[in-house]
Amino acid sequence: MLVGAHVPGEAPLKEAEQLGAACVQMFVGDPQSYKKPPARPDAAELLAAQLPIYVHAPYRINVASPNNRIRIPSRKLLAQILGRAEEIGAAAVIVHGGHSEDGIEKGFVRWRKAFEENTSPVPIMIENTAGGTNAMARQVDVMGRLFQHLEGFDAHFCFDTCHAHAAGEDLDDVIERTLEATGRIDLVHANSSKDAFGSGRDRHSNFAGGVIDPEAIIAMVRVSGAPAVICETAWPGIGEDMAYLTSRL
Numbered sequence: 001m002l003v004g005a006h007v008p009g010e011a012p013l014k015e016a017e018q019l020g021a022a023c024v025q026m027f028v029g030d031p032q033s034y035k036k037p038p039a040r041p042d043a044a045e046l047l048a049a050q051l052p053i054y055v056h057a058p059y060r061i062n063v064a065s066p067n068n069r070i071r072i073p074s075r076k077l078l079a080q081i082l083g084r085a086e087e088i089g090a091a092a093v094i095v096h097g098g099h100s101e102d103g104i105e106k107g108f109v110r111w112r113k114a115f116e117e118n119t120s121p122v123p124i125m126i127e128n129t130a131g132g133t134n135a136m137a138r139q140v141d142v143m144g145r146l147f148q149h150l151e152g153f154d155a156h157f158c159f160d161t162c163h164a165h166a167a168g169e170d171l172d173d174v175i176e177r178t179l180e181a182t183g184r185i186d187l188v189h190a191n192s193s194k195d196a197f198g199s200g201r202d203r204h205s206n207f208a209g210g211v212i213d214p215e216a217i218i219a220m221v222r223v224s225g226a227p228a229v230i231c232e233t234a235w236p237g238i239g240e241d242m243a244y245l246t247s248r249l
Helices: 012-019 043-048 068-087 104-117 140-149 161-167 174-182 214-224 238-248
Strands: 002-006 024-026 053-056 092-096 124-127 156-160 187-189 228-231
Touching: 002 012, 002 238, 012 024, 012 043, 012 238, 053 068, 068 092, 068 104, 092 156, 104 124, 104 140, 140 174, 156 161, 156 174, 161 187, 161 214, 174 214, 187 214, 214 238, 228 238
Parallel strands: 002 024, 002 228, 024 053, 053 092, 092 124, 124 156, 156 187, 187 228
Antiparallel strands: none
16 A cells, blocks of 8 residues: 655646655645636656645536536536546545535536546546535435446545544545445545544644544554545655554555
């Protein structure tokens, strides 16, 4: 299992080297914007790198929304992010499951539409989320139904430990239940949380200062069987989190 980190992305290969990361995650555009991400001047260097690179999609993407002013720009931006990810040889694009105000059943249909329109060879990796009503990937049973609706497409899954804690899922068996529901876990985001169990709040913490038992994080990562794990915790403590993961795994 490769242990890596979410890096600022200005010089991702150097940032990875600084941390001793075996893989990296980064944004290729503004994480809070619908604007098309610009081409990266270091695209050729990243494409040639041996280091697996994961791209996290902007947070505003919500392909399950019933609002045309959100859903259509979200699908367009996701396609643009996938294009930039392909240019740098990314292993996958991670995107939050989002939510559907008019009911999850309609959200399932909209997610399938997004996959039907997708032409990129870069895998789309849906990530579980921390909170929200009518969320598409907060509760394990809903995630399972989403993946049933995506049958026939190569949908990947990213499991976030902080999000599962915030969602109120029992961490003792959440990995086993997730694997049964989705059939796969392709990447783990190993993060502790600043908030109480079931809070619905997405606030990551370094292992030492968080409320999740670090050994519980290790157990989830280990049982997942994922090929890679990424820390999305704050710098400089992220280095200590990675070291802890490496020593315990």
